[in-house]
Amino acid sequence: MAEITTNTTTKQIGVKRLNKKSTKVDLTPMVDLGFLLITFFVFTTTMAKPTVMNVVVPNDKDSTIHDDVCSSCALTVMLDKDNSIKYFEGSAENAIVKETNFSAEGIRKILVDKKQAVKQARGNANEMVLIIKPMLQSNFQNFVDITDEVAINGIKKYYIDDAEL
C-alpha cells in the first residue's frame, strides 16, 4: 500500500546505519477532506433540470381564416388575479360565470368533465375548444399552468385570446 516496507531484519556489519524514519502518512485528514468536499458538492448541486415547453401562437395576419366552433363545445377560462380562474361554457351571452382555481380538483376536473360532455354530445372529444383569456392581473405562471393543463388533459384545440389586453 502507501507505506514503503523497509527491511529491518538484515544487518550489515561495519556499515553505519542511517536513522530510518517511517514513510507512513496518516491519511485520515485527507479522507475527511475528501468526504467533506463530496458532501458539499452533493448538497449544492441542484438536481432540477430545466425543461422546455412548446408554444404555438396563431398567425393572425391572415384574417380570412375562421374556425367555426359549436357553442356547446366551447369552454372559456379567464385567468384572473391571485391565481383564480373564472370560467363559463358556451358563448359569452347569458353565460353563467363560475370561479375555480388551478388545483387538480379545480380546473383539471372541469376540463375532464367538459371533454366527457363534448364526447357524449358530439361523439368526438376532440371537438372541444378551450379559450384562454388571460386578464391584466394574471401572471406568467398562470399562463404556463393553463397551457400545461391543456397538455395534461390532451386538449387538441385551444386559443389564447389576449387581443383586448
Added chain:
Amino acid sequence: MGRAKLPRKSTNIDMTAMCDVAFLLLSFFIMATKQKPPEAVAVQAPTSVSSKAVPEKSILTTLTKEGKVFIMLGDDTKKAAILADINTTRGLGLTPAELTKLGRMQFIGMPLGTLKGLVNLSSPLPADKMEGIPIADSATNELVDWYRSVTNVYSGGSSKALEEMMLIKGDNLAKYPAFKNVKYALKKNSLYKFRIVTNSEITPVGSELYNNNRAGVDAAGEKLK
C-alpha cells in the same frame, strides 16, 4: 499467578483505500455535474410536465418579475453577426471595437440608444441596474428589432432549427401583459413557434397524458419512437 495475555493489535487502519474511494466519488460528482448555464438575472421559472431538455444553443429571452426583458444571443459566431445586423438596421453607429466589446457581454438588457454609452463605461453595469429592453408598447418595442436581426442572421438555416432555439424564460410573478409584448415581438417577425423554459414537474397520475405516456403513445395516439 500468570494472567492470560490478550494479544494487542494496533488500532491503526490503512486509510489509503478509504482516501481513494473518497476522491473517486468526488471526481465522479464533479464531472457528472453539468455547469448551470449563465443567467442574466435569477428568475423563478414556472413548472410544467414537459420533459424536453433545453437545447445547447439558444436565443434566450428572460422576463423578470418587474417586467424587465434581457436577451442572450446564443453562440459567438452568430452573436457577432446579430450585433452587426442590428447596428446597421437601426443605425446605432457603433464602431467595430465597440461591437466586439458588446459581444463580450453575456446578455443585453438596455435600450438600443444607450448601448454606445454602455460599452464605454469604465466598470460594467450590474444586471439589477439595467432597465431592460423596452417592450412597453408596440411602437417602441425594441425586442422586435432584436428578433428581426436574429431572423436575418438565421435566415439561411431551417426555420425549425430557429424555432427550437427561441427560448422564453419568464418569472412566475411576471405579469401576463409583459409576456404578451414579448409574444408580439415574436409574431411581428413571423416566429409563431417558440419554447418556454420551465422546471420539470411530475405528470399527475391518472391523467390523459400519464396514460398516454404509459401506453407509449403521443397525444395524437401515435406510437412514440
